[in-house]
Amino acid sequence: MQTSVQSAVLVLEKLRPSPATLRAFGLLVVLLCVLFVASGQVSGHQILDNMRQAAPLGIITLGQALILMMGRLDLSVGATAGLANVVLAMTFAGNMDNMAYALSVTLGCGALVGVANGLLVVALRIPAFLATLATSLVLTGTTLVVTGGSPRGSIPAEFRVITEGWFLGVLPYSVILWLAAIAGLTTLVHFTMPGRRMLLAGANARAARLNGIAAGRMIVISFVLSSLAATIGGILLSAITGMASIGIADAYTVDSIAAAVIGGAVFGGGVFLAAGVSIGALILFFVQSLLYVVSLPPATRFIVQGGIIVLALALANIRRKSD
Template structure:
């Protein structure tokens, strides 16, 4: 497809605008109560939100196929433990550490895809089982005390800034979002995924191997979760058991706030990014308002309800 055609068709969906609107409202509320919201604050929150943003992109790919992945948090946690152990604090081990980490991540995605497609296990049960296996394997491997560390040279991907304006982690997040946007909406395989997610039977009648698309989506989602785990490791500088456990629920929330549908057939990277940022700015708002951490779940649930209500209202009209 020619570049002008891509640019013409690359208009944000209504759900993306709603997510961006909610993000703008949240920033305004934060400004009113804190007295200031600087660009440095916004970028710093975006830097910290990048791991969730990447994991949520993977979750959105699974939702695109009309399924759910409950193993993305465990996969990111696995990446954290494996990367730290493989690095062992030595920058010379970078290529090996990244290769091993990505390999295990892809293996998780392949296992999920096989469980769902070949064994016909419902996706949420299959991925829940996978997450438990990963958690158990990590405990056995580490003995409850993960070792290794991330060298300072590697941590530049989350601590460094491009021209002092954009954090490198935000650059990586943006690049992945754009690549997936172009792939899903403008490549032949991506369009097959969209059709398979919207209507698997229709896809099969048109000669599309819908099952292969499902397996591919799980592999791709696990790869994104692994990238998220790598960025998270760069932020913390060390391995920690259960470090990404909350990211499973948060990734679903971010994708849904961004316009993803449980029925499948929709992939909106910009909306997912807005949803991820909303969840992180909520934490800043809670701090400013001196509210307990439990209030985050109330606000998070309320925002999801608002996003879904606005979506349903738009459909009814």
């Protein structure tokens, strides 16, 4: 009895939000207040509806945060999500009967990208950001060669329920998927042995290796998970748009980095804050819709993207220095 109480306390201790997550949450609340002033109304339903649309970015950001935990950067998530979009539309071909086939082929392609990234980094010892940059170039090229520049197929209307539909009219399905991804990755990293090994390999690869952890294998697994997250993000995005288009997901690469650093991700590795980076993704999404509300040109989106990265990292560094 005593031990079960103790372990419950231990679990709660681990789930306590970090200061970075709380700060991100505070920023989100401030942002919602601004949105309220700007648009005149903010309801719970409206926030959930925004979360529904932010879900692709949120899930992709979770994968990016996992790679950041490993002390690396994945610059191929945008291209991977775009690949998922094209492959899903081609394999679905607008027919709901193909669902099992379409989803397995799409997720299989995503996993392959992750394996390729992981092997480039581990077996060939290429720095991760360059390896993933090369992968994204190859993916974009392959997509263009295979489709000839005009992708075929479409997503059947029935499948689009996963982003349009609400569970019991209360919670959008895509938000449920997002929450499940947060819970799954939090459990993996903080409550299972493989996850702890990954965390240690990310925090200090040499120490991990000296403790008998196959750091290389952990890196490959993290890249597979990141590419799968990008693929799921691409699938959700496809369900929103209903069709395939080239380059549709390119902005997700830098967006996911920006969202992760708002949520407290650090570049040294060894930190994984699933809730924090998800709030980061939501903040980025709200900022982008705020730009839309005040009708600034779409180009400002990029300026905000870069500005947020600089600001978030500058604040994090200044705080670290003063601590």
